Amino acid sequence: MSMISKSQMAGNTNNNKKNNDNDNDSGGVSGFGNGDGNGDTFFMELVGNSTYYEYTSLFKPMEHGLSKDFKFSRIGDTREKYYYKLDRDETKLFEEILWEDKIRVSHKVIYESESIERSMILPCEDTSVTKLDHLDLYLVETSNLLNPIIDDPYLMGKIACSSVLSGIYALGIAKVTNIRLFLGISNRIEINDRNIVMSMVIRGFKDTAKIAGTIVRGCQIIGNPWSGWIGGTASTVCTHQQELVPPDGATIGDVIVLTKPLGTTLAITLYQWMEQPEKRARLLLTVNEEDVKRAYCRAVDSMTRTNRVAAILMRKYNAHAACEVSSYGILGHAELLVRRQRNNVNFVIHNMPVIAKMCGLSKITGSSMPLLRGTVPEVSGGLLVVLPREQAAVYCKALEKVEHMNAWIVGIVESGERKARVIDRPRVIEVPSKNTTDSLW
Numbered sequence: 001m002s003m004i005s006k007s008q009m010a011g012n013t014n015n016n017k018k019n020n021d022n023d024n025d026s027g028g029v030s031g032f033g034n035g036d037g038n039g040d041t042f043f044m045e046l047v048g049n050s051t052y053y054e055y056t057s058l059f060k061p062m063e064h065g066l067s068k069d070f071k072f073s074r075i076g077d078t079r080e081k082y083y084y085k086l087d088r089d090e091t092k093l094f095e096e097i098l099w100e101d102k103i104r105v106s107h108k109v110i111y112e113s114e115s116i117e118r119s120m121i122l123p124c125e126d127t128s129v130t131k132l133d134h135l136d137l138y139l140v141e142t143s144n145l146l147n148p149i150i151d152d153p154y155l156m157g158k159i160a161c162s163s164v165l166s167g168i169y170a171l172g173i174a175k176v177t178n179i180r181l182f183l184g185i186s187n188r189i190e191i192n193d194r195n196i197v198m199s200m201v202i203r204g205f206k207d208t209a210k211i212a213g214t215i216v217r218g219c220q221i222i223g224n225p226w227s228g229w230i231g232g233t234a235s236t237v238c239t240h241q242q243e244l245v246p247p248d249g250a251t252i253g254d255v256i257v258l259t260k261p262l263g264t265t266l267a268i269t270l271y272q273w274m275e276q277p278e279k280r281a282r283l284l285l286t287v288n289e290e291d292v293k294r295a296y297c298r299a300v301d302s303m304t305r306t307n308r309v310a311a312i313l314m315r316k317y318n319a320h321a322a323c324e325v326s327s328y329g330i331l332g333h334a335e336l337l338v339r340r341q342r343n344n345v346n347f348v349i350h351n352m353p354v355i356a357k358m359c360g361l362s363k364i365t366g367s368s369m370p371l372l373r374g375t376v377p378e379v380s381g382g383l384l385v386v387l388p389r390e391q392a393a394v395y396c397k398a399l400e401k402v403e404h405m406n407a408w409i410v411g412i413v414e415s416g417e418r419k420a421r422v423i424d425r426p427r428v429i430e431v432p433s434k435n436t437t438d439s440l441w
Helices: 072-076 088-098 153-169 191-211 264-273 277-284 289-304 308-316 329-338 358-368 389-403
Strands: 031-033 041-043 119-121 127-131 137-146 178-186 216-224 229-239 255-258 321-324 345-355 383-387 408-415 420-431
Touching: 137 153, 153 178, 153 191, 153 229, 153 289, 153 308, 153 321, 178 191, 191 216, 191 229, 255 345, 255 389, 264 277, 264 289, 264 345, 264 358, 277 358, 289 345, 308 383, 308 389, 321 329, 329 345, 329 383, 329 420, 345 358, 383 389, 389 408
Parallel strands: 178 216, 345 420
Antiparallel strands: 031 041, 119 127, 127 137, 137 229, 178 229, 255 383, 255 408, 321 383, 345 408
């Protein structure tokens, strides 16, 4: 198989109805049935580890015809009052309104055809599953919006697309039928810069969609006087029993796997500190500039990589539930997921895989970024996958074989009352454990 860079993976589906003869082979991940019952096979190319040099040539605005001081991330400052993500307490009111006619909704009927709720909205998340009127089909739709967090518009487009797709991938669905781009751009940007930026964002978004095996079928661009945002919607149609992994099957004794390291937003924030003299001086007392730069490059590489392979492998290794890790951090999303379980279980997180150096550096930021408490937001984070204990290790091994990236067992499922927690002193796993001269990870 050919090697491709920047964590790209082939996304074509073979419709020749081939059977998989290697389902019990933990290493047989180059091609296997997609679990939809029609014999389709996904073929995946082995992915080379991104080289450090791919990212050391950081974004230079003038090379793209932009003004010298152009900063894409400045127009997307999430501290602006015009746009922010609701915290968990704020969302409780809206959950009550969504469910006011069905105060007690059975966890086990959410995905069944006899459910009283024809269209299921996942509270505080961006994905819905709707039972269609015929053929036992389900419409799965997801949406996501991001403020620009890095200055390279092309890479920001890739990050936005990866983030949009994750809502569908978290249900174990690998085929995305349709994806649309939403792009909000501030009219405070000069016209020339605005046109260049929009073109680069669209190219990045389209390129990631192509890698994922889908096509961008529409783009809506909205001007506004405040900040910028990038996102979109994705949708697909699937059968319930054969394609979709319901997020409610966690069982006592299962283990929890994370498919990407934590610390993306922290790495981006600290990199931006290097441009502020006072914060830069404070930061350099603890770490050298090269380590900050490497952490930033690793964060960008992680955010641009989709969760498609992780979704395909979820079905192969009998995942019981999953969710994406994004705005609410690993603990916040674990709390959302555990509340949906049919069984009376708790999720307990013991391990924290973190981009190298970020755990120590998080202390510099004080209480604003409580990384080891699991509440730091992630952008285009990994999937939190609940698997049978005997399948978890081979799932991680298979993911590493295809993507050349690790996944980690981070927690366990135990008897409880549908609550999630991080233990007081979780084990920190630095990713990677050591630097190499030519590899990013």
